Amino acid sequence: xxxxxxxxxxxxxxxxxxxxxxxxxxxxxxxxxxxxxxxxxxxxxxxxxxxxxxxxxxxxxxxxxxxxxxxxxxxxxxxxxxxxxxxxxxxxxxxxxxxxxxxxxxxxxxxxxxxxxxxxxxxxxxxxxxxxxxxxxxxxxxxxxxxxxxxxxx
Numbered sequence: 130x131x132x133x134x135x136x137x138x139x140x141x142x143x144x145x146x147x148x149x150x151x152x153x154x155x156x157x158x159x160x161x162x163x164x165x166x167x168x169x170x171x172x173x174x175x176x177x178x179x180x181x182x183x184x185x186x187x188x189x190x191x192x193x194x195x196x197x198x199x200x201x202x203x204x205x206x207x208x209x210x211x212x213x214x215x216x217x218x219x220x221x222x223x224x225x226x227x228x229x230x231x232x233x234x235x236x237x238x239x240x241x242x243x244x245x246x247x248x249x250x251x252x253x254x255x256x257x258x259x260x261x262x263x264x265x266x267x268x269x270x271x272x273x274x275x276x277x278x279x280x281x282x283x
Contacts, residue, residue: 171261174268178257181208182272185255189214190276195251208259217250217275248277 139147184205189195189212200213255272 174259174261175270177206178208178259178268178270179272181205181210182255182257182270185210185212185257186253186272186274188212189253189255190274193278195249195276195278208257210255210257212253212255214251214253214276217252247279249279251276251278 195214197216198213200211202209202211204210253274253276257270257272259268260266261268
């Protein structure tokens, strides 16, 4: 009598190993999806913060007059923002000033020792803060620019 050594079907051990491998794969894929969703939420928050900061910066850049120490804050769509302008130099830039570079080049080009570049230079800063979901961690985005305004003598 010959025994057929071919088996048909799987043993219980083989099925259990296959199920364990499948479970590990599914858990890994689910963690990847959860991580991608979390990163998407963070990216969306940062994108919105950048848009809020850009709107606030555009407002500052369109202003025709800025006072020393100008500061304003508020909230927009769940994002708190602060915008401020600090003078880097006021009163015009002349040759006798400590500032060099382009100002000195300008004065040399027009060949006038008493030349004054009639601008006030301001550093504009907009800071936007927000939280993601129920997290206690506060995120922050800062946008900085320079603005030159015509110098007006009183």
